[in-house]
Amino acid sequence: MKESRRDRLDDLYRHYARPLYYYLYKMSGSKETAEDLTQETFIKATVSLSFYKQEDVRAWLFKVARNAYLDEWRKRQRRNKIPFAGYLFSRDEMISPYGLPEDEALNKESKEKVADLMSCLPEQYRSILYLREFESFSYSEIQEALDLSENQVKVTLHRARKKLAQLADEQWREKHD
Incomplete structure (x- = not known):
């Protein structure tokens, strides 16, 4: 992998990993699923980065993340499991000490x-x-x-x-x- 491409991917990860994780966590209601889908988003971004124009990477990454979430949701639907989309927000958020x-x-x-x-x-x-x-x-x-x-x-x-x-x-x- 070229240094410039690796640097670009590192920059993308540093800037967008946390917001993507929170988005996927809010959508799935599962920390583990959000972690997996965030990884999957960046794997897909790594593969597709050379084809994508630099116009609006943030929107593109969220689109990739949403599609990864929808794919996972559909897989779970096919397995006849309860969809995890209903658990949108965590009920056990930490309370700030301030x-x-x-x-x-x-x-x-x-x-x-x-x-x-x-x-x-x-x-x-x-x-x-x-x-x-x-x-x-x-x-x-x-x-x-x-x-x-x-x-x-x-x-x-x-x-x-x-x-x-x-x-x-x-x-x-x-x-x-």
């Missing part, structure tokens, strides 16, 4: 509620919301990562937010009836 414990408890509860609501969304809605809200992807980056047109990104994001709000409203009503 700040007030009450604030941390409220933040954790809010994150759990959002995680529960997002786990009810279809995969495409979860993906688009995660990329936009957690990874701060631009519309053009989402467009490339999810293979959508600009209008499809806007419409899907709007529908995902609307569905999430609808689920939150339904949950609130059930709780207060």
Whole structure:
């Protein structure tokens, strides 16, 4: 492997391994699966890097990661196992030693509620919301990562937010009836 290519791959790994891992962890709900899929993403990136233009590597890597996740999910579906997509967020996140414990408890509860609501969304809605809200992807980056047109990104994001709000409203009503 050429030195410049190896340096390029090292740079990519240093910059994107952690965000890709967190994305795959949020999608799969499994640390082990996220680790495996992150490795698989970089293996595919190593093979395909020479064919890819340097325009927007971040969106391309997230697209590769999403496809790796979907392939794994489909394999598990075929084996008739329970799909792991429903376990979107970890319930046992570490609480920061800084700040007030009450604030941390409220933040954790809010994150759990959002995680529960997002786990009810279809995969495409979860993906688009995660990329936009957690990874701060631009519309053009989402467009490339999810293979959508600009209008499809806007419409899907709007529908995902609307569905999430609808689920939150339904949950609130059930709780207060």
